[in-house]
Ligand SMILES: Nc1ncnc2c1ncn2[C@@H]1O[C@H](COP(=O)(O)OP(=O)(O)OP(=O)(O)O)[C@@H](O)[C@H]1O
């Protein structure tokens with residue numbers, strides 16, 4: 001699962017005006033956002049090449065979720081740019097444009113938000129049928145394949161309430177994959193799970209990353225971030241303090257703040273598994 005060998009130094013500043021250069025799928029430049037005058041993002045720069053898995057780590061409240069929310073248009077920055085495959089996210093103002101954007105960017109949250117009154121199969125087919133216009137037969141064919149991929153082939157006709165948290169989260173991941181997104185954002189998707197189900201969800205995400213699914217993960221699972229990520233970004237108080245290939249950031253952090261943060265995470269690791277940061 002370790003993809004560090006695939007890492008490339010794509011962060012040597014592609015010009016802002018050419019977000020497609022070096023095959024950047026996601027390009028964020030100088031992003032600023034404040035809530036009620038309180039700054040939350042203070043100039044975020046972040047690039048994700050097509051096929052890369054990138055993690056964002058950092059203390060609680062440092063702006064990690066807000067970055068993800070800006071990427072898919074759920075939060076509105078007041079300065080800076082976000083391009084996805086060359087499309088200017090901030091310029092997508094109409095409902096149709098925003099829906100088109102969200103077809104390309106999947107978002108998996110800590111809470112799974114499955115429809116409780118629909119079977120797993122219907123949870124997976126509803127958007128492909130209604131949004132992508134697929135036939136029921138085609139959508140169900142795809143859904144069964146995706147359920148097999150997340151190792152839930154036998155749960156197609158179950159209802160979410162009859163599944164464990166880890167199983168529901170894997171259904172949520174399959175539902176996101178059903179839209180064939182270019183980019184998937186994962187925000188603390190194992191935080192609400194029982195420890196024994198965390199591994200099964202992380203395995204599924206790891207396999208997706210290995211297959212070349214471009215993704216950005218916010219996670220407190222440091223060991224997982226180290227294993228899966230091509231590039232890791234450490235945030236604090238709305239800025240990227242440090243970023244680099246996973247082996248470098250975890251093995252030889254340059255910044256004192258990163259060092260302290262990881263030290264604390266390692267301290268936790270001695271007492272608790274899996275490794276988590278706070
Ligand atoms: N809708 C909102 N209105 C006001 N303040 C907000 C809003 N969303 C986030 N914030 C504030 O922005 C800051 C960054 O929040 P964010 O959720 O991005 O942090 P985070 O790094 O994801 O933290 P955690 O690890 O706890 O999830 C926090 O101080 C938070 O209180």
Ligand SMILES: [Mg+2]
Nearest residue numbers: 064065066188
């Ligand atoms: Mg968060």
